[in-house]
Amino acid sequence: MRRRSGEAPRFLVDGMLARLARWLRAAGFDAQYADGTEPRAQAAQAMREGRIVVTRNRRFPKGPGARQIVLESKTLERQMVELLRHFPHLNPLASPFSRCTGCNEPVAPSEPPNPAPPGIEGPFTRCPRCGRYYWRGSHYDRMHAKLVHVARALEESREREAAGEPPPIKREDFDEFLREALILLGLSWRGYRRVRWGFRTRLRNRLRELGLLRLHDYMLLVRSDPSERERLGALLAVTISRFFRDRGFWFRFADDLFPALERVASGGPVRVWSLGCASGEEPYTLRIMWRESGRAEEDLSVLATDLRTVCLERARRRLYPESAVHNVPAELRSRYLHERRGTFLLDEEIARGVQFERFDWRSETGWPVGDFHWVLARNGIFTYDDESGALAKLERIEDALVPGGYLWIGGNERLPDAARARWTKVAPSLYRK
Incomplete structure (x- = not known):
């Protein structure tokens, strides 16, 4: 049975959306609730009765000729708006409380129940199927206020669509x-x-x-x-960074790694490249640890690169929210990060040894050329690039590293299989060329 053009839509709401079914009925819409019914049976029922299946199940079976609307929203109000956007003529305030919220039957005017609720004069309606009474009281007022809120949100959504704004992406x-x-x-x-x-x-x-x-x-x-x-x-760039990310590494291996880097540098300054530095949290963490080790500032040179100009500007400002510094030990935080109205300003002396440049590691050109002793390439290339792309970029990193130089990748990352034989693993996620 097909619904004729101009008729109000009739819904079959699946078992995941019981509250939505109740509120559609409160708005006066014909919304049958398929409680416990197997999805294929629901699809067949929708076809027989000319109903539109409403579900959040993307794998809900489609019956031949049956229409279904798959909702993405999780909250009731957004589900109502998302559904009613499909029907430009529908208004949740057109005939509210004209159906029984319990069994979906249209209600009819009625004499008051016996005994009548105290302080209520009516009017009363009653469901002819289940016998439930309805009247205007505090519960009615609360539900009506919610329907008004839905109607406003729906109107705003339709106005945005009419203005040419893109609809929500399914x-x-x-x-x-x-x-x-x-x-x-x-x-x-x-x-x-x-x-x-x-x-x-x-x-x-x-x-x-x-x-x-x-x-x-x-x-x-x-x-x-x-x-x-x-x-x-x-x-598509992903920015998730903070000071002392992978905190255990910094305190477990830095004491051994710094002397090893100095040996590779052969008496010159240690040159480090932070590849994908976000807002500078990683290179600044390195500078803090270098100073804490008692080494001379001029013996460490750090190049920090990132694609996003806004991140590089933030790094140069050195101002961070609490979420970026919560991993910093209290003693180091008090020494190097100065609180200012809920944010933290990094000590200027720590920032002096870091050079920030814009660079996109997905590019074929513009790769820094230099004799680096350590490259930090965490949670970027080896997470988001495909296998062949990661291998090609690893070869670029190899070219930038001196013999015996080190590469640090993310804790959940791995080197491409084709390149592992060229690297020696010296610690979790740390490799030597």
Whole structure:
């Protein structure tokens, strides 16, 4: 049975969305609740009764000719707005409380129950199926206020859509786009799988800037325009950093590593490259540990590079939130990080020995040339690049390191299989060329 054009939609809400079914009924919509029904049976029921399946299950089976709407939102209000956006003519305030919230049956005017609720004059309605009474009281007022809130949010959403703002990106469409983009850029789905949701917001903002409504149109632009492809790569950049990240390494191995670096440097200054330095937390941590070891400041030279100009500017300002410094031992924090209204300013003397430059490790050109004794390449290349890309960039790192130089990668990362024989593992995540 198909719903005729112009008829109000009839919903079949699956068992994951019991609250949504109740509130759709409160708004006057025909919303059958499929409690405990097997998904294929629900699809068949929806087809027979001309209903639209509403679910959060992306694997919900599709019956032939049956329509379904897969919601992504988790909160009730957002679920209501996301669903009703599909129907421009629907208004949750058009006929509220015209259905029984318990069994979905239309209610009818009724005499008051016996005994009548104290202080209530009516009017009363009653469900002809289950016999439940309804009247206007404090519970009614609270529910009506919530429906008003939903109606306002829905109106704002429709206004944004009419103004040409891109609609919310559906999860399945986003994942499909991201997989295609990562292949195009030579990056790894494995690395991005857990951190991809922050990128979805940045992607939607970029669509708004370009005046595009569909991911498909943006992908066509990315494929045809190298500058936009580079911009997409910048949008995909992940910034998760703090002082003394992998704190155990700094205190467990620094005492042994610093003398080893000095031996490799053969009496000259130790040259270090922090590749993907974010906002400077990593190179500044290194400078703190070097000073704490009693070594001369001029004996350590640090190059710190990152793709994002905003991160490099933040590093030069040396001002950090508490979340970036919570790993710093209290004694070192009081010595090198000075609190200012809830933020922390790094000591200027620590910053003097670090040179910041913009560099994108995904680029084929512009790689620093120098005789580095230690390269810190953590939680970047070997997380987000694919195997062949990581291998090519590892070869660039090898070229930048002196014989016997060291490479430090992230705790959950590994070197490409084809290159492991060229490296000696001297500590967890630490390798010697």
